[in-house]
Amino acid sequence: MNVIELARALVDIESVTDNEGEVAAYLHARLSRLAEGTGGRVERMEVEPGRANVLACWGRPVVTLSSHMDTVPPFFPSREDSEFLWGRGACDAKGIIAAMTSAAVKLLADGARNFGLLFVVGEERNSAGAAVAAKSPRGSLFLVNGEPTENKLALASKGALRFELSARGRMAHSAYPELGESAIEALLDALEAIRRVPLPRDELLGECTLNIGTIFGGRAPNVIPDAARAEILVRLVGDAQPVREALARAAGARAELREVLCIPAIRFAMVDTLPTTVVSYTTDVPVFGTTWGEPLLLGPGSIRVAHTAEERVAKRELEEAAGLYAEIVRRLQART
Secondary structure (H helix, E strand, O other): OOHHHHHHHHHOOOOEOOOOHHHHHHHHHHHHHHHOOOOEEEEEEEEEOOEEEEEEEEOOOOEEEEEEOOEOOOOOOOEEOOOEEEOOOOOOOHHHHHHHHHHHHHHHHOOOOOEEEEEEOOOOOOOHHHHHHHOOOOOOOEEEEOOOOOOOEEEEEOEEEEEEEEEEOEOEEOOOHHHOEOHHHHHHHHHHHHHOOOOOEEOOOEEOEEEEEEEEEOOOOOEEOOEEEEEEEEEEOOOHHHHHHHHHHHHOOOOEEEEEEEEOOEEOOOOOOOOEEEEOOOOOHHHHOOOOOEEEEOOOOOOOOOOOOOOEEEHHHHHHHHHHHHHHHHHHHOOO
């Protein structure tokens, strides 16, 4: 298969987070065939029953190309026109997996060794696959992580700080509101104060941003609500602690602010002469840490269409990415 055919085959395997088993089996079988006769080895790295990362190595992997097999819902299959490949995972990140695999084919044809492919589960939810891989390094000195960057090397990516905000009240009949205490009103007051918190700015990453993603609460229109909660995500550009403290002060006693997740902002390694960008999303890289080597971030496609009904990737970018990944492996190996 060429890179487009492989990308379509991967997109057509539904692998919403927690359901990566079939696509992992497909990749394991395909990479095992590639490894035959080329001195490679392929293994499953179990994450939990029915879910496993897939690792292929040729020699000691000085450079590892890595991306994720899971997608967000809903699944929809591939289609293509003269310019684009469409479908869930086309750019995030099955097209990237296809480009990395095609790069491996190019490298092997040129006699290259000492590189690896690592495809993980769970990036879209909690980076479970990266967390398992981080505990089992293979000596790699560089990790090239694949996410949509329009084939530009990312200089940096924002972090993420996620909270759950909960308010408690007292139920009462809505005809007699003085007998109750509205949890929803307390929550709204806390959210309004949080929205007014000034957030930091970084010269490279730009503005720190805050999103109130979900709100839940209440029992019925004629009942004073006794419970309400919201979920908040902050895109970090620097130290999390000042943001954490400022939001806690804003919430005050009106609601309880509970931290759920903190992923730091990341600066990436560079390869001279390649075009660069800065991205606002988070990746598996903070979970990997440096256990698989100094991180880089590059991939075909635009994050602006990932997670949407319009998800697509330019076929030209997929083909270009295969060559870019192979070139990056060669140039990083030359540093050692």
